[in-house]
Amino acid sequence: MSTSSIDRSGIPTEPGATHKYSVDWDALSRHEEGVTIMVDSDGDNIPESALTSGPLLNSTQFLVSMHRSTVINGDGEVNILDVTMVAIAFGSKPGEERWNALVDLHVDLRINIVDVTIVAKDFGKTV
16 A cells, blocks of 8 residues: 655745645655645635645745746736835745745745846836
8 A cells, every 4th residue: 555645844825825735646646746736825715826746845846836927916017016015025034024925036035136136127017
């Protein structure tokens, strides 16, 4: 008999956000991706993103697998609202009050000048 398990380590989340996991144990037992994570980052019960993984997933893999769009507020344009969201979280890291995983555009678990540069480079673009 085969035993399967999933291990999620340090997956970042925001206050009010939810992560819903679905597990396909048969796929995992075949060493395939069998875990689907639906991420509702704003708590409105509508997932903004989803990802799949195998049995192991750490915070860095989670953040890399999540699409990091510079249209942070979801209005289809990189504008001052997106820049403001990065500015509010500037200098923060996971666990701190101002932390916002959506603005960690460099995906290094820090909001710093690199994230500001990334959003500034796309300023004015539409998606």
